[in-house]
Amino acid sequence: MPDHAAKGRYSVVQHFAVAENMMRLTIESEGELPPYLPGQFLHIRVTDGSDHLLRRPISLCTASRIHKQFTVVYRISGKGTKLLADKRVGDTLDVLGPLGKGFPLHKGDRNVLLLGGGIGVPPMVELAKQLTIQGVKVTTIVGFQTASQAILIDDLSQYGEVLVATNDGSLGQKGFVTQYLTEERLAETDRFYACGPSPMLAAVQKATGEKAVGYLSLEERMGCGIGLCAACVHKAVMPDGSVGYRKVCKEGPVFAAEEVVFDV
Amino acid sequence: MPDHAAKGRYSVVQHFAVAENMMRLTIESEGELPPYLPGQFLHIRVTDGSDHLLRRPISLCTASRIHKQFTVVYRISGKGTKLLADKRVGDTLDVLGPLGKGFPLHKGDRNVLLLGGGIGVPPMVELAKQLTIQGVKVTTIVGFQTASQAILIDDLSQYGEVLVATNDGSLGQKGFVTQYLTEERLAETDRFYACGPSPMLAAVQKATGEKAVGYLSLEERMGCGIGLCAACVHKAVMPDGSVGYRKVCKEGPVFAAEEVVFDV
Amino acid sequence: MSKEVDLSVQIGDLQLKNPVMPASGCFAFGKEMAEWYDLSRLGAIMVKATTLEPRLGNPTPRVAETSGGMLNAIGLQNPGVEKVISEELPHLRQYEDLKIIVNVAGTAIDDYVETARRLSESGLADALELNISCPNVKCGGIQFGVDPTLAADLVRAVKQVTSVPLIVKLSPNVTDIVEMARAVEAAGADALSMINTLVGMHIDLEKRKPLIAIGTGGLSGPAVKPVAIRMIYQAAQAVRIPIIGMGGIMSGEDAIEYFMAGASAVAVGTANFVNPFACPEILDEIVAWCQGHGVERVRELTGAAWKEGEMPGA
Amino acid sequence: MSKEVDLSVQIGDLQLKNPVMPASGCFAFGKEMAEWYDLSRLGAIMVKATTLEPRLGNPTPRVAETSGGMLNAIGLQNPGVEKVISEELPHLRQYEDLKIIVNVAGTAIDDYVETARRLSESGLADALELNISCPNVKCGGIQFGVDPTLAADLVRAVKQVTSVPLIVKLSPNVTDIVEMARAVEAAGADALSMINTLVGMHIDLEKRKPLIAIGTGGLSGPAVKPVAIRMIYQAAQAVRIPIIGMGGIMSGEDAIEYFMAGASAVAVGTANFVNPFACPEILDEIVAWCQGHGVERVRELTGAAWKEGEMPGA
Numbered sequence A, B: 001m002p003d004h005a006a007k008g009r010y011s012v013v014q015h016f017a018v019a020e021n022m023m024r025l026t027i028e029s030e031g032e033l034p035p036y037l038p039g040q041f042l043h044i045r046v047t048d049g050s051d052h053l054l055r056r057p058i059s060l061c062t063a064s065r066i067h068k069q070f071t072v073v074y075r076i077s078g079k080g081t082k083l084l085a086d087k088r089v090g091d092t093l094d095v096l097g098p099l100g101k102g103f104p105l106h107k108g109d110r111n112v113l114l115l116g117g118g119i120g121v122p123p124m125v126e127l128a129k130q131l132t133i134q135g136v137k138v139t140t141i142v143g144f145q146t147a148s149q150a151i152l153i154d155d156l157s158q159y160g161e162v163l164v165a166t167n168d169g170s171l172g173q174k175g176f177v178t179q180y181l182t183e184e185r186l187a188e189t190d191r192f193y194a195c196g197p198s199p200m201l202a203a204v205q206k207a208t209g210e211k212a213v214g215y216l217s218l219e220e221r222m223g224c225g226i227g228l229c230a231a232c233v234h235k236a237v238m239p240d241g242s243v244g245y246r247k248v249c250k251e252g253p254v255f256a257a258e259e260v261v262f263d264v
Numbered sequence C, D: 001m002s003k004e005v006d007l008s009v010q011i012g013d014l015q016l017k018n019p020v021m022p023a024s025g026c027f028a029f030g031k032e033m034a035e036w037y038d039l040s041r042l043g044a045i046m047v048k049a050t051t052l053e054p055r056l057g058n059p060t061p062r063v064a065e066t067s068g069g070m071l072n073a074i075g076l077q078n079p080g081v082e083k084v085i086s087e088e089l090p091h092l093r094q095y096e097d098l099k100i101i102v103n104v105a106g107t108a109i110d111d112y113v114e115t116a117r118r119l120s121e122s123g124l125a126d127a128l129e130l131n132i133s134c135p136n137v138k139c140g141g142i143q144f145g146v147d148p149t150l151a152a153d154l155v156r157a158v159k160q161v162t163s164v165p166l167i168v169k170l171s172p173n174v175t176d177i178v179e180m181a182r183a184v185e186a187a188g189a190d191a192l193s194m195i196n197t198l199v200g201m202h203i204d205l206e207k208r209k210p211l212i213a214i215g216t217g218g219l220s221g222p223a224v225k226p227v228a229i230r231m232i233y234q235a236a237q238a239v240r241i242p243i244i245g246m247g248g249i250m251s252g253e254d255a256i257e258y259f260m261a262g263a264s265a266v267a268v269g270t271a272n273f274v275n276p277f278a279c280p281e282i283l284d285e286i287v288a289w290c291q292g293h294g295v296e297r298v299r300e301l302t303g304a305a306w307k308e309g310e311m312p313g314a
């Protein structure tokens, strides 16, 4: 089995609510952790039976190799995440991954911008951590519907300035994350990394345009999570330059921003 | 809701192995226990999801109104009972019942014979208890494949003599429970109560014949357990004297021995 | 307090106070369930298949569990139409506004017609459900269920002797459900109920033979819901008569899905076995869903998932 | 130590070292899975549907979860037969004794024939699987899958241009599976694979429209197993050609059930999504089951659940 393909049982060691319908889950491996990158996702079974067959993709939020722990933060949004939320400390979980292509780190970057919207915020934590370790200055812009849904601001603040936007203005500035993408800020940014709902990513792509290079992490419904089924495709520029469907689970979820094609 | 129709959630308070693949499970109600009779069964969901839809019928073994507890003893035989065996103390279970017609107790009986084979032994415990409380002298004959599968002999011994038969002679006498049904014993028996696999019950019916009256508790695969689906039928003499199919869940599982018709 | 939701629906000439009823064969003739709750909570009751003569049904085992569902092969066990009329139906009249829908099965046009005629004349059936789709008996009517011409002939014949609304229950074991739906509509059906069970099998590995005594059984439960939703979505847009939807309904949300696919009412089968209170709980959940989504009349939901411009019979 | 179990099976002229293979569309062209385990563990591999021209496939969402199963509407996304031959298949030749079965899809007889011809001539396909049953594309071959005459015509035409064994994949969305099986056998099919997916739908209640972008999708997973087992049990006794069984196989016991129903080999689809190691684990479980039950040759199990005297083609 190569480095990036791992299947394991993990024990739940922490599991608690961090905001309205948002849970923070820490799981621990018996053996060593498989290799991981910020932006990769864990593919989690929510039952052992055949009731909910498909795994749920949840981004890695942080990891600790020493403690053999992965942490994810997820929203209870449907039947599967509801079942997941019932798991108690001591229960075990069947997890694939971390899977997919994570956020590439570039030597020489000095200032980077992280953009997270809603449940796109979690992957920014491990990313901010790794960038900081490499001596990169990190600024994070996060957006939420409303204050009660805000997550991980404290975690992110450890690694640099955090700017907040909420749709209703109940926390930080009212509006979207893109309002912080001023000409000035983009000019001093070496690279950006974004994760969030499609409309946000499309807006980020538009706002950055020629002004900054960066990455977008996409979300699509998945069948397998490992490149077998072609369920998770998103329109993107193909290696040959044409526009086609690329697999988010295997070729992504992280794509170079300029490669991604959004239907308008 | 009438007395005999109850649906509730119970907490697991004890759950442990009592023999090879045999578990003893005690569950506790928050409120008062519903009414129960020996010979009735609990209809237990083994998952909350739609994976294993059907409930599993398990006979009441003993009950304690003061502790609000029911105890059952069951064999791990298939997928559902395997899942049931995974339940830990503190987990909750969705239970219907006790359901069905239990063993009728008759005033004036002085000597009764209980016959249990394999997983037909558990209902004899509550029956022996209630008979003893009414001052009836109880003799119990139990049969098992082999010594490692023997269950509940100590429990039953509290209420009178227990005679044991095993197919391989590893405990008690070698052979079947019917070997104990001597002319003499039947002559001094006011009534018998039997539960076990069909071949045993057919043998008991044959051996007792005109010599003793009693009851047989039948086992059939169930859909609903409450008389809706007609899955659980067994051939029996109908009220009008003809032979037809009667519902084991609702009209049984206990039938007068002479009513039951076995296909030979 | 939340707004009242108008639950009434119309199935042809049959006015139901609410759209939830137990499915045929999953509620016997109602007596057993009456011990659990007041049956007047139900919009209607679809009772067990009734045949001209008494039927003993199939040998056991008659049921098997499968992933997300179950197989059954009861085999139309019932006391015959005379006893159904004299002993099984009268007690149901005590429940206010509970419509009685009697499921009619048979082997040939003659016995179907005679059974339907007697039930219609009895005054104890508010509607008949023509079971042309029971997969569990040889000559049990399934040949009608998979052949549009035979089905239409049967519907026409039964229509002539009955004065109550005629609901035709379709089998999902066909290549073209729309063709079947259109055929029985053209022959005079007042409504459709769909779906009956899919034919399936489970093999007992130790015994090396089918677990169900007669071999095959009918698959029901959540496993079949996607097939039922698809068929109703297709059929409802091809006919003008209303549809009672069924197949794996376990919750209010499942029922809402059926409405959106094109059903006007729903029947609950297997769920009753899992939870005796399934029907009233599903009804409560429908109400809660409607209140949470600003839906004032449940009948507005029928066909809500159709593409713009797709109208029934259009 | 337990006895060795003879796992070899024969599908027409195709000799397989063991009876387990991934099902088409559930394993891409093998490259991704090769990162998880050594593909020589598999008896064969059924690769993704291949069409004459490249296909982009359907818009997303392409999958939905259902009780005990899933819906998919991928829409035959593939790079076209030329690229499949030049880029996708060659790497599979590195695996010892791994038979390559290429799933062929099309819209009309012509393109099916041309695709099959090129694959057969490439020397990279050990067998072809004719996909006449994909429910997820308009004109995607499903018309062939539900009409015995059309299916037979197609099989005859493809047979003329191919020299490798031809497996025909049947659709379960038909009234009479036996008629379909007989028709393609008579037309020259060397084997059958069954079943493809059942057509289903799931509605997104919040959006009030089908969740799958194109509306319907194909239902797979444990939910459909009873239907597949029943169809194989019926078809296997009506034809003489061997059957590769599929539909909801998640464990070795499921595979054994397929053998007993009449399959000679099994294909594993959805289970790969749940557990990447599904195929080798199922193979291990088959071995363990055989050892536990004194079965020396897995092929002895084929048809074990048939009634005495029921023999294939008899």
Ligand SMILES: Cc1cc2nc3c(=O)[nH]c(=O)nc-3n(C[C@H](O)[C@H](O)[C@H](O)COP(=O)(O)OP(=O)(O)OC[C@H]3O[C@@H](n4cnc5c(N)ncnc54)[C@H](O)[C@@H]3O)c2cc1C
Binding pocket: A041, A054, A055, A056, A057, A058, A059, A060, A072, A073, A074, A075, A076, A077, A078, A079, A080, A081, A082, A119, A120, A122, A123, A218, A219, A220, A221, A222, A253, D064, D065
């Ligand atoms: C690469 C990736 C990373 C993600 N990271 C996170 C994260 O860190 N935190 C978080 O809260 N959520 C994350 N999501 C979204 C998360 O996967 C869905 O919210 C979750 O799968 C919903 O499952 P459910 O059981 O609640 O919903 P159900 O409706 O029961 O799910 C049914 C099926 O649909 C899929 N599905 C439903 N909604 C979505 C969705 N929005 N996106 C993808 N699949 C969906 C499910 O996976 C499942 O297969 C991520 C998604 C992807 C693709």
Ligand SMILES: Cc1cc2nc3c(=O)[nH]c(=O)nc-3n(C[C@H](O)[C@H](O)[C@H](O)COP(=O)(O)OP(=O)(O)OC[C@H]3O[C@@H](n4cnc5c(N)ncnc54)[C@H](O)[C@@H]3O)c2cc1C
Binding pocket: B041, B054, B055, B056, B057, B058, B059, B060, B072, B073, B074, B075, B076, B077, B078, B079, B080, B081, B082, B119, B120, B122, B123, B218, B219, B220, B221, B222, B253, C064, C065
């Ligand atoms: C009235 C009654 C009382 C019973 N009391 C006891 C008891 O006290 N202790 C005990 O160990 N067993 C008892 N049984 C048998 C017990 O119900 C089965 O062993 C159990 O249902 C098997 O379930 P499973 O999940 O292990 O098997 P699975 O094979 O997963 O079950 C699949 C389905 O078949 C049914 N089924 C399988 N085997 C049987 C069987 N032998 N009898 C009835 N249904 C079956 C299951 O209920 C389920 O619906 C009783 C059965 C009945 C009818």
Ligand SMILES: Cc1cc2nc3c(=O)[nH]c(=O)nc-3n(C[C@H](O)[C@H](O)[C@H](O)COP(=O)(O)O)c2cc1C
Binding pocket: B223, B229, C023, C024, C025, C026, C048, C049, C072, C074, C076, C103, C131, C134, C169, C195, C196, C197, C219, C220, C221, C222, C224, C246, C247, C248, C249, C267, C268, C269, C270, C271
């Ligand atoms: C045990 C059982 C018995 C049934 N008997 C009948 C019947 O007599 N007549 C009929 O038309 N349908 C019968 N059905 C089919 C149901 O009415 C219903 O169409 C089917 O079960 C799908 O709904 P469900 O998934 O909610 O059970 C029966 C189903 C089951 C499970």
Ligand SMILES: Cc1cc2nc3c(=O)[nH]c(=O)nc-3n(C[C@H](O)[C@H](O)[C@H](O)COP(=O)(O)O)c2cc1C
Binding pocket: A223, A229, D023, D024, D025, D026, D048, D049, D072, D074, D076, D103, D131, D134, D169, D195, D196, D197, D219, D220, D221, D222, D224, D246, D247, D248, D249, D267, D268, D269, D270, D271
């Ligand atoms: C995502 C997905 C894609 C599929 N693609 C194809 C295909 O391209 N060609 C084909 O013949 N069958 C295809 N199938 C059907 C499977 O090969 C198989 O027949 C079906 O899924 C039943 O098996 P399962 O329940 O094990 O998945 C596909 C199934 C799935 C789930």
Ligand code: FES
Binding pocket: A221, A222, A223, A224, A225, A226, A227, A228, A229, A230, A231, A232, A233, A247, A248, A249, A250
């Ligand atoms: S989810 Fe299967 S290919 Fe991406």
Ligand code: FES
Binding pocket: B221, B222, B223, B224, B225, B226, B227, B228, B229, B230, B231, B232, B233, B247, B248, B249, B250
């Ligand atoms: S189990 Fe349903 S009637 Fe007895």
